[in-house]
Amino acid sequence: MDGTQNALLVPSTTDTPLLQVTGLTRLYGARIGCADVSFDLWPGEVLGIVGESGSGKSTLLSCLAGHQRPDAGQILFDGTDVLALSEADRRRLLRGDWAYVHQNPRDGLRMGVSAGGNVGERLMGVGGRHYGRIRDTATDWLGRVEIAAERIDDRPSAFSGGMQQRLQIARNLVTGPRLVFMDEPTGGLDVSVQARLLDLLRGLVREMGLSVIIVTHDLAVVRLLADRLMVMKSGHVVEAGLTDQVLDDPQHAYTQLLVSSVLQV
Amino acid sequence: MSDDAYNFAYLDEQTKRMIRRALLKALAIPGYQVPFASREMPMPYGWGTGGVQVTAACLTPDDVLKVIDQGADDTTNAVSIRRFFQRTAGVATTESTAEATVIQTRHRIPETPLTEGQILVYQVPIPEPLRFLEPRETETRKMHELEEYGLMHVKLYEDIARHGEIATAYAYPVKVEGRYVMDPSPIPKFDNPKLSDNPAIQLFGAGRESRIYALPPYTQVVSLDFEDHPFRASKADHACDLCGAAESYLDEVITDDAGSRMFVCSDTDFCTGRQAAGHRGRLSPLSKEIA
Numbered sequence: 001m002d003g004t005q006n007a008l009l010v011p012s013t014t015d016t017p018l019l020q021v022t023g024l025t026r027l028y029g030a031r032i033g034c035a036d037v038s039f040d041l042w043p044g045e046v047l048g049i050v051g052e053s054g055s056g057k058s059t060l061l062s063c064l065a066g067h068q069r070p071d072a073g074q075i076l077f078d079g080t081d082v083l084a085l086s087e088a089d090r091r092r093l094l095r096g097d098w099a100y101v102h103q104n105p106r107d108g109l110r111m112g113v114s115a116g117g118n119v120g121e122r123l124m125g126v127g128g129r130h131y132g133r134i135r136d137t138a139t140d141w142l143g144r145v146e147i148a149a150e151r152i153d154d155r156p157s158a159f160s161g162g163m164q165q166r167l168q169i170a171r172n173l174v175t176g177p178r179l180v181f182m183d184e185p186t187g188g189l190d191v192s193v194q195a196r197l198l199d200l201l202r203g204l205v206r207e208m209g210l211s212v213i214i215v216t217h218d219l220a221v222v223r224l225l226a227d228r229l230m231v232m233k234s235g236h237v238v239e240a241g242l243t244d245q246v247l248d249d250p251q252h253a254y255t256q257l258l259v260s261s262v263l264q265v
Numbered sequence: 266m267s268d269d270a271y272n273f274a275y276l277d278e279q280t281k282r283m284i285r286r287a288l289l290k291a292l293a294i295p296g297y298q299v300p301f302a303s304r305e306m307p308m309p310y311g312w313g314t315g316g317v318q319v320t321a322a323c324l325t326p327d328d329v330l331k332v333i334d335q336g337a338d339d340t341t342n343a344v345s346i347r348r349f350f351q352r353t354a355g356v357a358t359t360e361s362t363a364e365a366t367v368i369q370t371r372h373r374i375p376e377t378p379l380t381e382g383q384i385l386v387y388q389v390p391i392p393e394p395l396r397f398l399e400p401r402e403t404e405t406r407k408m409h410e411l412e413e414y415g416l417m418h419v420k421l422y423e424d425i426a427r428h429g430e431i432a433t434a435y436a437y438p439v440k441v442e443g444r445y446v447m448d449p450s451p452i453p454k455f456d457n458p459k460l461s462d463n464p465a466i467q468l469f470g471a472g473r474e475s476r477i478y479a480l481p482p483y484t485q486v487v488s489l490d491f492e493d494h495p496f497r498a499s500k501a502d503h504a505c506d507l508c509g510a511a512e513s514y515l516d517e518v519i520t521d522d523a524g525s526r527m528f529v530c531s532d533t534d535f536c537t538g539r540q541a542a543g544h545r546g547r548l549s550p551l552s553k554e555i556a
Contacts, residue, residue, distance in 0.1 A: 087407075087411065088411045091411055091413065095413075095415075110398075110419070113398075113419055113423060114423060114426055114427075116422070116426055117419050117422050117423050117426065120419065120422055121415060121416065121419050122415075124415040124416075124418040124419060124422065125413065125415030125416070126415070127415075128418075129418070129491055129492050130491060130492045130493055131422065131425055131491040131492075131493050131494050132493050134422065135426075152426075153426050153427065
């Protein structure tokens with residue numbers, strides 16, 4: 001449960017965690033969204049959050065990403081208290097150092113704007129005012145997510161689901177964020193497309209040294225991507241540790257159920 | 266009911282007072298959209314209900330009113346609004362830009378330079394420049410508040426990506442005093458440079474959307490662009506066929522079924538003024554006699 005123990009096992013570039021979360025609680029009236037969640041996330045680390053539907057993992061992610069305000073707890077990003085930030089600073093963080101990949105690419109993309117415009121938006125949002133350079137960067141990023149350069153002026157509505165998801169990832173990573181939130185990034189994609197997307201994500205995460213918090217109910221996804229894992233049930237973190245350790249030797253009854261429920265092909 | 270039954274300039278004094286308060290706030294925060302309690306006017310939305318309310322709030326009995334529609338003094342919209350204020354306010358009217366103290370306009374800034382003491386009232390259909398990119402009003406207000414204007418450049422980016430240049434030809438977005446991004450109403454981008462450093466007071470009224478915004482005299486207004494695709498004020502590459510003016514904004518008029526066309530100044534007052542001063546264009550009725 002204590003992130004600091006596991007942190008010793010994770011390669012880190014600095015002495016302080018990138019994100020420190022303590023006692024995060026979000027209530028929906030009398031019902032619990034998530035309760036008393038604490039963890040540290042180190043630079044370059046990928047943290048997976050798994051659990052069944054309604055276990056509070058999406059609530060936790062939206063609290064972390066600033067989409068909802070938690071009722072209690074503290075979130076420190078790089079030593080800064082995120083919850084105490086002004087609206088302007090918080091949104092600047094969301095545009096620059098943070099990125100959020102939605103489950104449904106339609107939530108994260110502008111469907112009426114071309115692929116190049118989608119990728120360029122964050123660049124223009126942080127002050128890019130040179131068309132040629134914005135376009136070059138967008139072309140480069142489309143290449144990195146395996147979208148052909150000649151599709152740069154096509155709208156996302158002309159893209160397949162997998163391409164839309166890859167475009168959303170390019171759009172989010174173009175400004176070189178340090179922390180990426182992902183909500184079921186492979187949800188709704190067929191398995192071969194999922195595999196390619198996971199390959200791509202794994203490559204980008206390693207290459208850019210990203211810290212990632214990834215929420216999913218798919219254990220295969222966290223097995224591939226995550227260094228560390230948190231298992232949630234009824235709003236509480238019931239088990240946490242290194243991914244392989246949790247999946248291969250689950251301690252909590254619920255984790256054992258979860259691991260044994262995966263269909264073997 | 267006789268025309269005397271109406272209050273001066275149609276609106277009651279409390280309403281004009283409310284509008285004047287919005288105008289003062291708008292002038293104090295150039296480019297900021299001030300909400301106001303827009304009234305039903307005896308004309309359809311889209312005909313300039315916002316402009317008419319602003320004009321009504323500004324008029325005094327001594328004012329001289331000019332109304333133009335696409336630069337012309339003699340189109341239906343201009344004639345109707347001018348007669349409306351003639352009847353309800355009894356003010357003097359004129360077609361001359363120089364003589365007018367209040368000018369209500371739809372889609373143009375007059376060619377004749379404005380002077381201190383004049384008021385230019387624009388009719389605005391959609392005051393929110395970010396509207397077509399971000400449909401949520403709560404979000405656009407937040408974006409204005411936090412100066413998040415990257416999205417505006419996404420629109421210009423799309424223009425260049427699709428057309429090779431910034432194809433937005435009217436309602437071209439501007440930044441006011443380095444702060445608020447503003448929709449200058451659907452004036453051609455040819456007129457954009459005239460917004461900046463203008464000695465006249467410029468007031469913008471959007472009736473259906475219940476918004477007023479303003480540019481005080483000598484306000485700095487910059488048209489948005491990219492470093493490698495700078496803003497260009499464009500017009501048809503011709504001279505006026507009636508008055509020969511090469512520097513005024515032109516309307517293209519199809520003259521027969523064989524594809525013949527002529528270009529004439531969209532500002533009728535400017536054009537007739539030049540003709541009266543003896544300037545002649547390619548198709549002037551008198552040009553043959555003179556030649």
